[in-house]
Amino acid sequence: MIKRSLVALFLAVGITVSAQSKLSVEEIYMGMFRSKGMDELQAMKNTNQYTVLNTDRGSRSQQIDLYDYATLKKVSTLLDTKNHKELAEGIDSYVFSSDEKQILIANNSNPIYRHSFTADYYLYDLTTKSLRKVLEQVQEPLFSPNGSKIAYVKANNLYVMDVASGNSTAITNDGEKNAIINGITDWVYEEEFAFVRAFDWSADSKKIAFIRFDERQVPEFSMDIYQKALYPTQEKFKYPKAGEKNALVSLHLVDVASNTKKEVNLSQYNDFYIARMRWTNDANVLCAQVLNRHQNNLDLLFIDGTSAAAKVVLNEKDNAYVDVTDNLTFLKDNSFIWTSEKDGWNHIYLYDKTGKLKNQVTKGAWEVTAYYGFDEKTKTIFYQSTENGSIVRDVYRIGLDGKKKMKLSKQVGTNAATFSPNFEFFINTFSSATVPPTYSLNSAKDGVQVQMIVENSALTEKLKKYDLPTKEFFVLTTEKGHQLNAWMIKPKDFDATKKYPVFMYQYSGPGSQQVANDWLDTNDYWFMMLAQQGYITVCVDGRGTGFKGAAFKKCTQKELGKFEVEDQIDAAKVLGTYAYVDKSRIGIFGWSFGGFMASNCLFKGADVFKMAIAVAPVTNWRFYDSIYTERYMQTPQENASGYDDNSPINHVSKLKGSFLLVHGTADDNVHVQNSMQMIEALVQANKQFDWAIYPDKNHGIYGGKTRIQLFNKLTNFIKEKL
Secondary structure, three states: HHHHHHHHHHHHHHHHHHHHOOOHHHHHHOOOOOOOOOOOOOOOOOEEEEEEEEEEEOOOOOEEEEEOOOOOOOOEEEHHHHHHHOOOOOEEEEOOOOOOEEEEEEEEEEEOOOOOEEEEEEEEEOOEEEEEEEEEEEEEEEOOOOOOOOEEEOOOOOEEEOOOOOOOOEEOOOOEOOOEEEEEEEEEHHHOOOOOOEEEEEOOOOOEEEEEEEEOOEEEEEEOOOOOOOOEEEEEEEEOOOOOOOOOEEEEEEEEEEEEEEEEOOOOOEEEEEEEEEEEOOEEEEEEEEEEEEOOOEEEEEOOOOOEEEEEEEEEEOOOOOOOOOOEEEEOOOOEEEEOOOOOOEEEEEEOOOOOOOEOOOOOOEEEEEEEEEEOOOOOOEEEEOOOOOOOOOEEEEEOOOOOOEOOOOOOOOEEEEEEEEOOEEEEEEEEEOOOOOEEEEEOOOOOOEEEEEHHHHHHHHHHHHOOOOEEEEEEEEEOOEEEEEEEEEOOOOOOOEEEEEEEOOOOOOOOOOOOOOOHHHHHHHHEEEEOOEEEEEEEEEEOOOOOOOOHHHHHOOOOOEEEHHHHHHHHHHHHHHEEEEEEEEEEEEHHHHHHHHHHHHHHOOOOOOOEEEOOOOHHHHHHHHHHHHHOOOOOOOOOOOOOOOHHHHHHHHOEEEEEEEEEEEOOOOOOHHHHHHHHHHHHHOOOOOOEEEEEOOOOOOOOOOOOHHHHHHHHHHHHHH
């Protein structure tokens, strides 16, 4: 009887194990495991409410729905696309006027680069319930604070449209492709300073400030576009590579009523960047963050809106570089909140309106990772930080005087917040490596959860049949004593007496983070698929990565690819000592900066790594853009050895293992030139390797079946070579 039961139990377990579903590349990259969220979540400013863009798949329509923060109940549907045939293609994004009585809706969006796009725009009046098309294929429209006008850019010129009449007035007329841009950033600003709209309204709606880019002297880059035509066409755009000429930038003030312009005098600067620009609460004071070309000196300027005279109110210097802050917040008296890592960690500071330091609000060996806002009523700042470990994020409140700090988030993982306008509540987004994203309403007073809004229970249920392994987080200590954050994914049926191949994944770029306790991204599912096929995947954040203080992040200055590569090789050596690791079968993979790293690791660590996959890699920083590269390397003219000593092109002769190189021909970011030069170097070194070129694909290499084909190729390469 006992024996029969054991046999029956054994058979049952065997059936369960064998019935576990296997992940496939097709499922992963067709989006089968996407989590639910709150699309286009926006907190209102005048009422204690928020809006979400909902989709009704049955009627193929979208709704901008208004909810009450306190009850989470839907107050109303502000707009339903099924009532407006003009919006049949859907809503791409939307923005409210300051009084929240008008909504500007984008659709028919056409991407330009990573962040930029043109779109058609419709204006919806919430009072009259009327919708009208107001702008066609323009960029970055922005309501004036009083809602009477909309400024926008079309064909590199800045315009102002009167909302009532629909008439537009040209503010500039010298805009020209690959020559002059008004009010929109050039390619390199968009990519590296991460903003597109380079104009702003003053608080009284009377003035506009804008940045003008003169890129006539910037060298031009061209890409062949193949498509299916008999002859390829060519896309040309200005791209300043390291050490080459940047666009000349100038800052201008426009009096909208008279359409008269003044240029801000920045003659004290030479070869500089205007990395941020916006009006303060004082309608006559504009501020700008100006960086020198090395980006190790930042001036915060206050500019008089009448005379256009500029004065420095705050200066930051660093031996390496100064990060631009997006957390600059002006209080009612124009004193301001600022974040800086000047004490070695990113923290919050309070300055008066003249730039005199009043108080360092947060301090400690941890980083402020997001600033959420300031409640004037209670003199309280809300923020996100790494106070409980660099791989997790928590939400806090603290007094403006730095006292009465309280942790508001309750779960261990990654917490982020969207606060109600009166700072009474916040919507907490939480996820961890084992819990998909949840959205809950919480009290801003003590963090207590009031109500759950969105759970991903359906995704959790769907994943049960796959019985996926989990990420194990640990600190890997190299032989040199460097303590590095890491995670490992082992096969679910892991047997410590066996020897497993190890597939290492990393990105490694300055200030980045891949080892974080948050929910799985698409590639994580791929790593778990590999685990189902008997591979261990490991990710290590080496020196140069972020959230462990400025010293750890900036130690790679002027030598990108030296210490980072050393750490990956040293980490692989440590992994090779584990009893369950086959040290003769360790591979490495990376994309972009990670591709640069994977190439270098295979060449420089030829006796450690059996194979590497490099996707869209930089192969010499001489080929990459000025702002990013020079921030960490200065110019090639100043630091030739820093560029060349760690260029994988110069180490191809050391290749012993298997190498797969992948690139898209329409990569406007890391140009295919990088891989072409690497290919030629490998050919002339008489080295055998594999490569794949994706026609007309950009840095992300996607579209149609592309990702599926690509990741099947990567999977097959791993199975064959590792």
